[in-house]
Each structure stands twice: as structure tokens, then as C-alpha cells.
Amino acid sequence: MRKKAILVLMVAVVSMIGGLASCKGAEPVTSYKIGAILAQTGNYAGLGLQSLEGIQVIVDEINDGGGINGIPVELVVYDDKSEATEAALAAKKLVDVDKVHVLVAGTVTTLSMSIVPVGNETETPTVILSGTSLLDDQLGNWVFRPMGEEANYSTMVLNYLSQDLGISKYATLIENSGYGQGGKVYLPQLNPDYNTTIVEEQYFDPGATDVAPQLTNIKNSEAQAIFIWGSSPTAAMAVKQAREMGILLPIMATPPQLDPRLLESFGQYYEIEPSLIAITAKSDVWQQLPDSDPDKAMCREFAELYQAEYGHPPAMWSLLGSNIIQFIEDGLKRANADPANLEAARSKLRDAFETTENLNILVGVYTMSPQDHFGAVREKMVLVNFKDGKLVYLP
Secondary structure (H helix, E strand, O other), X not given: OOOOOOEOOOHHHHHHHHHHHHHXXXXXXXXXXXXXXXXXXXXXXXXXXXXXXXXXXXXXXXHHOOOEOOEOEEEEEXXXXXXXXXXXXXXXXXXXXXXXXXXXXXXOHHHHHOOHHHHHHOOOOEEEOOOOOOOHHHOOOOEEOOOOOHHHHHHHHHHHHHHHOOOOEEEEEEEOOHHHHHHHHHHHHHHHHHOOEEEEEEEEOOOOOOOHHHHHHHHOOOOOOEEEEOOOHHHHHHHHHHHHOOOOOOEXXXXXXXXXXXXXXXXXXXXXXXXXEEEEEHHHHHHHOOOOOOOHHHHHHHHHHHHHHHOOOOOHHHHHHHHHHHHHHHHXXXXXXXXXXXXXXXXXXXXXXXXXXXXXXXXXXXOOEOOEOOOEEEEOEEEEEEEOOEEEEEO
């Protein structure tokens, strides 16, 4: 197994290098620099560390293959500590001090959106991981979001509730966050198409350690199922508390609840009948996909690459991190910019992103334009439940 060091720059090191540069003159720029801001500590560390592995494995693959148009990729990583202010400060440093060609925010919506002003104000192409499309009109001219759209994958859950389970009334337990806002807005809009109704709405804060009061309200309602929507570990803990309280309604969950650490801690509660039903990427269950599935080969190739690098299978956020780098790789190839001319390279890369057309990568197929910096044409998501410690694909 290869072990590649991830470049993390500390203030003292940057200062020392700056001092040396002033004596010797600036070193020539011979690589494309990607500045990644990820939660490695704090509430969202589980997701951020997955994303970092996904980012690194594709960067390694690019460099092992000779770089992009013969130019290597250099990865510079900062920990935002799961704090939006820290993320914005790190983005500013990556642009002004590290002179990166492109910024990446790869953990959750709140952290990603905090660097959007930096990307736009400094005219640095920026690619973010965000689970909500509600904020797509705030991306500006320099920020791109090649991710999924909750309005699309929510339909899978509502269709399953209505058609497979025969359920029309459900409760929501939604995180107070940018990601949670998507559930609050889109589910009521989608309900009429599936003859479903929200009969009880409850909310929780990221990092909360007790949601028993919210679950009690749900238990006393007319709800026939629960849709838990969140990106922090509290959402997974809610499943445990619900089962311990004797709530045996079907529970639906969003992709972050499939974090391997959460599966290890709460998986036994996910399996209590009726098993938790969750949304995830196809690559999580690629072995179970039919051979006719057009994405199976790509999913298998990525899973094998990732397993060889880290000794364990990829998780959802690993996939999202890799997806970001694949999107950037495509843009850099087409921009074919001189890395030494930073301002021109950033501009060319932004223009290349805006002309992305039918790019088929891990999470979806994307076509972008100056007016559309989201651009999803097709997403690659499925529903799963849980049995004997494993994810089970629900066709």
C-alpha cells in the first residue's frame, strides 16, 4: 500500500519559506496547486477525513500517470476545524500566501459556503462540496458545485415511502444547518407528487447529544415513518435513540449517516427491523448493481483503486472528494494553462469549468455554463438498507 504525505503548511514554515524566497528569489512554479480546506477535527471531522482520502487518491493517480498535460499536481491542505470562520481564513491564506490555482472546500455546506466570497473576491476558481442546491444562485462567477441535488434524490425516498411501503404520513427530524435547510424547503414541495404529507416537523442542532424530546413529539404524532435529514453525527444518534424509545417506524436517512465511523457506532440500531433506509452513491454497492448498469464499471475501478491505496473501501464522502478532483482535472486539461502565470491560469481554468460538457465522473454527469455552475445532468444515487453489517441495494 502506498503512503503519500499530504502537504499541510504551518505558519512558521510559510514564514521561513517566505524569508528564504526574499533572499534567493521566487522558485519557479512548475505545478498546478490545489488548495483544499477540510474538517480534520471538530463535529464534521469524520466526513472531512473521508473527503481528504478521496481527494488524495485521485491526486496520486494523476501524478503517477505523469500529471496533467505533463504538469504535476500539488495538494495543499488546511484543517478548518469544522468552523466556518476557520475555513474562510484558510481560503484567504491559500490564495494570498500559497498562491493556489484552485480552491476546494470538501466537507459540508456551511463550511463550503464560507469560502464562496473569498473565491469570488480574489477571482480564484473554487469547487465546493455542498449538499443543497438552495444556494446555487449565490455561487457567483468563480464558484462551482459538481455535486448532487437534494430535490432529485429526495424523490427516491418519497417514492419508496409511497409505492413500496404504502405510507402517506411521515415526520421530519431536520438539522439546523445549510444542508438541513434543503430538506425543510424541498420536501413540502415534492410531497404532492407522491401523495405524502409531513404531519410533524422537528429540528436539532449539529452536535446535539439528545433528541429525545423531538422523538417524543414524533412518537405522539400520526407519523407512519421518520425522515432524518442531517450531516452531523447527531442524525445517526437519533436512530439509536428512536429504537431505544421503542419507536419502530420506518426511518429514512440522508447520505452522511453512512459514514463508516457512524456505521461502526450505530450500525446495530440501523439493522433493527424495520431496517434504516438511506440514500447513497452507487459505488457503495457496486458489486450488487446489475451488469447492465452503465456506471458499474466506473464504480468498480474506483473502489479497487481506493482499496489498494488505503486498505478499506471508499465511503460516500471519499467519493465526493474524488469527484471534485476529477472535475478539476478535466478543467485543467482543457485549460492547458501555464502554471507560472497565476492570474491567467486561474481565469483559463474558470472558463474551462464553464464549458464543461457531459463530463461523466463518479457522482454524476455534468454540463456547465456561465449561467449554471451546478450543471448536473444525471446523478448516480441509490437506496440501501442494512443487514448483517452490510449495505443492501434496493433496486
